[in-house]
Every structure is written in C-alpha cells, then in structure tokens.
Amino acid sequence: MQAFAALLDALSYQPARNAKLRLIETYLRETPDPDRGWALAALTSGLDFPAAKPALLRGFGEDKIGAELFHLSYDYVGDLAETLSLIWETDPNAGPPPTLGEVVDTLQTATKMQTPAILKRWLDSLDATGRWALLKLLTGALRVGVSARLAKQAVANIGNQPVDAVEEIWHGLTPPYRPLFDWLLHDAPRPSSNAGGAFLPPMLANAIERAELDALDPAHFRAEWKWDGIRVQVASSGDVKRLYSRAGEDVSAAFPDIIEAIDFEGVFDGELLVRRDETVAPFNDLQQRLNRKVVTPKMLKDHPAHIRLYDVLWLEGEDLRALSFDQRRARLEAWNAEKPRARFDVSPLVVFTDWAHLAQLREQMTSDGIEGLMLKRGDSAYLAGRPKGPWFKWKRDPMLVDCVLMYAQRGHGKRSSFYSDFTFGCWREAAGKRELAPVGKAYFGFTDEELRWLDKWVRDHTTNRFGPVREVAPELVLEIAFDGIARSTRHKSGLAMRFPRINRIRTDKPAAEADTIDNLLRLLGTAGVENPAESAYVTAP
Missing domain, CATH: 2.40.50.140 (Nucleic acid-binding proteins)
Known part of the structure; x- marks a missing residue:
C-alpha cells in the first residue's frame, strides 16, 4: 500500500504527461503481482468497494473530532480523503500496514458490518500519505491527473506494444490482469480479444473552422450530422452483447432496451440518443438514462433509447477497419436494408455541392438534436486515435x-x-x-x-x-x-x-x-x- 501511496502522491504533484507515464511505468515494472494489477485497475476505475462509501468515511471523521469541527475542516480543505488523513493519527501498536492486494482481497469478502473495524485498523497502521491513498482508493476519486487511456498507454509501453493493442484486449481481461502482464513482460501468448464482442479503439475527429475548409477538396469528403448524444460502440459476438462508451466503459446495464434489441454479430460505431415519434429528443432527456444502475419500466417507456449508426468496424467475423469509409458505408447501408431494426438506424449523409452550400445547410440546421457536422474522407480507413486529415468535426457556434x-x-x-x-x-x-x-x-x-x-x-x-x-x-x-x-x-x-x-x-x-x-x-x-x-x-x- 505504501508503494501505491507513493505513486499517487508523485502523480498528484507532476503536471507533465510524459513524466506521469514514466512514474506509472516504473511502478508497474518494479511492483510484483497482484499489487501492480490492482493499481492498474484503480487508475482505470476498475475497482469498486460497495461497503466503503463516503458516508461511512465522513462518519469516521465526525466520531474523531466532532461533527461540526469535521465539517468545518472538510469545507476548508475541500477533499474528504485529505481531511480524514490529516486528522487521523498513526498508532504504533496497530501492526504493519496492509499491502494493496490485501486491501482489495479483504474488502471484496468483508461484510458491511466488518468493514468499519477493518478500515479503522488500516488507517491506524498507515502514515498520512498512506491513509490518503487508501481513502482515495475506497472512494474511487483518485484525481491525480491520470486518465484510463494514459494508464493503458503506460502498461503498453512496458511491453513495447501500441496502446491500441492493449485497448483491443482490455475488455476480455479482469483485474489483477496477470495474462496482460505475462504477455507484455514474459513472452506469454497475447490474450484473446473476442473482437466481434469487444470494444475497439475509436477513430476521433479534429476540430475545423470555416476558413480552413477552403484548403480541402469537397469532392474528397462526405458529410453527416453530428448528433447530440453520446458516442458509443455496439458490440456483439455469440452470447456477448455490450454497449460501450467512447472511452470503453461498459454501459450495457443502463440500456437493457438496446441490449435486448441486438440480434446481430459485429461492432458498430454510433450515437446513443433518446428518440420519440421519429424525432431525436434533447440531450437532457438522454441524461435521465445515463449512469443508472436500475432502470424502471417507466424510464424505458418515457425515455426510449436509440442508436444512430455512423460506421461498421466488424461484421459477421470480418474486420472492416482497413476498408475505406465509402466501402464501410456501403456495407453498413446494405446490412441495414436487409433487416431494419426498431432501435437502430443509419445516420443520413448530407448532400452538398461545395463548402459554401454546406455552410448554408449548417446555418439552416437549428435542431437541438444536432450539434454540428462531421466531415470524413471517402477513402479513409478506420484508424484508432485522432489522425490528422481524414476526419473533421465542424460544430455549430455556441x-x-x-x-x-x-x-x-x-x-x-x-x-x-x-x-x-x-x-x-x-x-x-x-x-x-x-x-x-x-x-x-x-x-x-x-x-x-x-x-x-x-x-x-x-x-x-x-x-x-x-x-x-x-x-x-x-x-x-x-x-x-x-x-x-x-x-x-x-x-x-x-x-x-x-x-x-x-x-x-x-x-x-x-x-x-x-x-x-x-x-x-x-x-x-x-x-x-x-x-x-x-x-x-x-x-x-
């Protein structure tokens, strides 16, 4: 736990991206299993401790110094973990501090009644930095300037692999990721990706302004509306049916109506929306469905989810990402025409003659369900990340x-x-x-x-x-x-x-x-x- 605490402490004071990468890489190389795997899970939001929630920790603080003084201190400091770690004192008789693996293993089996005593014993045994790291781990709010993508980049670097290779197998892995480290560091076989039902690294667009368009040939580009929802991937293979956010988070549980409607195999890129009577609802309606652990029948009825498809990446066992956008689009339209599906449709292309015509169409489009235009080269392959040149987003003015x-x-x-x-x-x-x-x-x-x-x-x-x-x-x-x-x-x-x-x-x-x-x-x-x-x-x- 102390090594993980030192990592978090160093990351919180390091603003530079490459320096953060080096810190994580060093930790992952030098820390044995399973602690490094649990640390990677923490950095990628892959851990959850249902019995150790902020309300319990606030209660610890109130019991320690009184409710009024604790809340005044919390208000002044502004961070629960930092406040509690500072008011707590190390007890030299508490025994050795726990390892990160011990923390995870213990809390995964401890009951709600057992958890408070366990946490207090650990807080007694750790120094202030260790307590702060433990509390950050419990609440899931690390806030050390490390995204899941950056952590995956670090783990890819220790095995001299591209980060997209890690992304492609990520959702077939579970913490503490032993097969991943065996592959990267010990020449073990690469873990299976189950690509037809796995998240595939998305292709992203670069922002563009009207004046910049004149340097591009409009004949090379296709235009489509940038719908005001959230970018998702629909992935299905065999019994595996998933809905992923753009960052690769599995959001299937919040959208059972979408999962139930999946009767195909493949990976599709699209926009998650709420749609009623053939009309896209405002983004605020979609927000009612996001991040919900329980979705009621009324919510399903009042806020029906819908996927507007942009692209097809994998279809019936075939990887299509190397094909051009025009070829993938033709496959997508043909697939959709074979069997239209109630909760899925294809985002229409916007027909235009030149940039002035497209600008006029953009100005005329005032719908609250659209936030701009996407421009995609017809000959562009589907490349992970944000390559310069093939895709652009032209958002409407705020x-x-x-x-x-x-x-x-x-x-x-x-x-x-x-x-x-x-x-x-x-x-x-x-x-x-x-x-x-x-x-x-x-x-x-x-x-x-x-x-x-x-x-x-x-x-x-x-x-x-x-x-x-x-x-x-x-x-x-x-x-x-x-x-x-x-x-x-x-x-x-x-x-x-x-x-x-x-x-x-x-x-x-x-x-x-x-x-x-x-x-x-x-x-x-x-x-x-x-x-x-x-x-x-x-x-x-």
Missing part, C-alpha cells in the same frame, strides 16, 4: 447569454483551495418582483488567472453561507456559452443548458442588464425546431 453569478463552491483536488464551481442565474418576474432564478452551473472556461480573480471576488462579496456554498451579492455578470437548451423539471428555472462554460467575465456590464428567463425561452424556441434532417438529407452522394 449560444451566448449574460447571467449573474449567484453562488460559488470550492472545487476538488488541485482546485480545493479555490471557489471554482459557479452557479449563475437570469432575471424573471415573480409575484410582482424581479428576481434571479438559477439556470446553470459552470466550472471551466476560464484561465488560471481568471480563476484567482473570481476566487477573490467571491470571498470579497459573500453575503451568506450554506455549508460549503457561498452566496454572493448579485453584481457580477458572466457571459455563458452553451451548446443547447431544453426544458427541465429538475431545475428551478425550468430550463437546462448543454455544456455551459464561462466565456467572458463581464465587469463592464451592470447586473440589471443581464438576460432574462424570457430570453432563454426564445432561444429554446429556436433550438427546439423539429429535425428536418430526419427527412431532408437521406441520399448518399
């Missing part, structure tokens, strides 16, 4: 609205000392009075310098406190950029923004001149046009 800052809360991890989560609102008339109604929350879009300025402004203009939240004087205007807007019963304003971020700090504008809820409702009317793409652009060039 909506902008001026809002008033209402509340602020400290961030987490490196931002735990700053007020970096901002709730903002717009004006409305209520009971004959003009008041602010919250319309969204943003925690990015600003520079480090702007964050420091905002943090100081919040501290200087606080008017009330509600636990970790500060209410501020309604004086600061923030220009908010967002990609869409939809009605929502979960928000006081009745509206929900898609990807809100702070675009500008408007110190030049009085708060009284900020936008109103009526302004947002007018945007909703613009964004809520039915999807003409459902019928207008269905013919391939």
Whole structure:
C-alpha cells in the first residue's frame, strides 16, 4: 500500500504527461503481482468497494473530532480523503500496514458490518500519505491527473506494444490482469480479444473552422450530422452483447432496451440518443438514462433509447477497419436494408455541392438534436486515435447569454483551495418582483488567472453561507456559452443548458442588464425546431 501511496502522491504533484507515464511505468515494472494489477485497475476505475462509501468515511471523521469541527475542516480543505488523513493519527501498536492486494482481497469478502473495524485498523497502521491513498482508493476519486487511456498507454509501453493493442484486449481481461502482464513482460501468448464482442479503439475527429475548409477538396469528403448524444460502440459476438462508451466503459446495464434489441454479430460505431415519434429528443432527456444502475419500466417507456449508426468496424467475423469509409458505408447501408431494426438506424449523409452550400445547410440546421457536422474522407480507413486529415468535426457556434453569478463552491483536488464551481442565474418576474432564478452551473472556461480573480471576488462579496456554498451579492455578470437548451423539471428555472462554460467575465456590464428567463425561452424556441434532417438529407452522394 505504501508503494501505491507513493505513486499517487508523485502523480498528484507532476503536471507533465510524459513524466506521469514514466512514474506509472516504473511502478508497474518494479511492483510484483497482484499489487501492480490492482493499481492498474484503480487508475482505470476498475475497482469498486460497495461497503466503503463516503458516508461511512465522513462518519469516521465526525466520531474523531466532532461533527461540526469535521465539517468545518472538510469545507476548508475541500477533499474528504485529505481531511480524514490529516486528522487521523498513526498508532504504533496497530501492526504493519496492509499491502494493496490485501486491501482489495479483504474488502471484496468483508461484510458491511466488518468493514468499519477493518478500515479503522488500516488507517491506524498507515502514515498520512498512506491513509490518503487508501481513502482515495475506497472512494474511487483518485484525481491525480491520470486518465484510463494514459494508464493503458503506460502498461503498453512496458511491453513495447501500441496502446491500441492493449485497448483491443482490455475488455476480455479482469483485474489483477496477470495474462496482460505475462504477455507484455514474459513472452506469454497475447490474450484473446473476442473482437466481434469487444470494444475497439475509436477513430476521433479534429476540430475545423470555416476558413480552413477552403484548403480541402469537397469532392474528397462526405458529410453527416453530428448528433447530440453520446458516442458509443455496439458490440456483439455469440452470447456477448455490450454497449460501450467512447472511452470503453461498459454501459450495457443502463440500456437493457438496446441490449435486448441486438440480434446481430459485429461492432458498430454510433450515437446513443433518446428518440420519440421519429424525432431525436434533447440531450437532457438522454441524461435521465445515463449512469443508472436500475432502470424502471417507466424510464424505458418515457425515455426510449436509440442508436444512430455512423460506421461498421466488424461484421459477421470480418474486420472492416482497413476498408475505406465509402466501402464501410456501403456495407453498413446494405446490412441495414436487409433487416431494419426498431432501435437502430443509419445516420443520413448530407448532400452538398461545395463548402459554401454546406455552410448554408449548417446555418439552416437549428435542431437541438444536432450539434454540428462531421466531415470524413471517402477513402479513409478506420484508424484508432485522432489522425490528422481524414476526419473533421465542424460544430455549430455556441449560444451566448449574460447571467449573474449567484453562488460559488470550492472545487476538488488541485482546485480545493479555490471557489471554482459557479452557479449563475437570469432575471424573471415573480409575484410582482424581479428576481434571479438559477439556470446553470459552470466550472471551466476560464484561465488560471481568471480563476484567482473570481476566487477573490467571491470571498470579497459573500453575503451568506450554506455549508460549503457561498452566496454572493448579485453584481457580477458572466457571459455563458452553451451548446443547447431544453426544458427541465429538475431545475428551478425550468430550463437546462448543454455544456455551459464561462466565456467572458463581464465587469463592464451592470447586473440589471443581464438576460432574462424570457430570453432563454426564445432561444429554446429556436433550438427546439423539429429535425428536418430526419427527412431532408437521406441520399448518399
């Protein structure tokens, strides 16, 4: 456990990507099985300890120093693991600290009643850094600047393999990944990929602007709408039926209606949407289905899931990724024509003559179910990662609205000392009075310098406190950029923004001149046009 704690501590202080890679590689080479496998699982969010949740750990802190003092400390520090690790003291009589493997093995078999005593004994035996690492492991919130992809890159590097080779077999493996390390370090056979039912590394697009298009030949490219859902892969082989997110996370459990509809073998690239009456619903409807462990019959009925297919990567035992986009598209359309399926359809190609024509079509498309265009070279193979040249995304311009800052809360991890989560609102008339109604929350879009300025402004203009939240004087205007807007019963304003971020700090504008809820409702009317793409652009060039 101490070696894993040292790794997390070093990663948390190291901003450089390549340096993080070297730290992980060194750990994986030098640490024996099974600890290195469990560490890799932790870095890729592959561990879960149901009996050791944050509520239990907060209870430890309250018992240790009293509820009020603990919550004041937690509010000041901003991180549960760091707070608890600092207020706890090492007991020299507690025995040796546990290994990482011991922690995982013990908690996987311990009951809910046994877990508190086990955790307290470990906390007693570890130093402050070890306690912090243990608590981070338990909560699953490592926040050390390491993505699952970076961890997989590190494990690929120790065996001199491309990261895509690891990605292709990843979902056939389980922690602590002994066959993976045997292959990479000891010349054992490569683990089976079960490619027809496994996640395949996706191909990603580069952003492009209108002015850059003139350097490209429009005859070489195909266009399709960039639907406003989440990118997924549908994979099926034999009895294995899976739905994966773009990052390779298995999200099948949240979408049993999609899994039940799979009656084919292959791997397809597409967009997960909610679709009703032939119309794509706003992204907010899809959010009701995401990250759910239990999906009720009412949820299945009210928010029916749908996959709009972009590409086919593997079909009936054949790997198609080396074929051109035009060839894969022809295979996809032929496959779909053989047997149309209720929860699957093919994303239509957008017919255009030149870039000016495509720009016009883009401007005319105001549907809230579409966030822009995808441009794909007709001769492009399906290449993992983000190669330069073959695929581009041309997102529509964001909506902008001026809002008033209402509340602020400290961030987490490196931002735990700053007020970096901002709730903002717009004006409305209520009971004959003009008041602010919250319309969204943003925690990015600003520079480090702007964050420091905002943090100081919040501290200087606080008017009330509600636990970790500060209410501020309604004086600061923030220009908010967002990609869409939809009605929502979960928000006081009745509206929900898609990807809100702070675009500008408007110190030049009085708060009284900020936008109103009526302004947002007018945007909703613009964004809520039915999807003409459902019928207008269905013919391939």
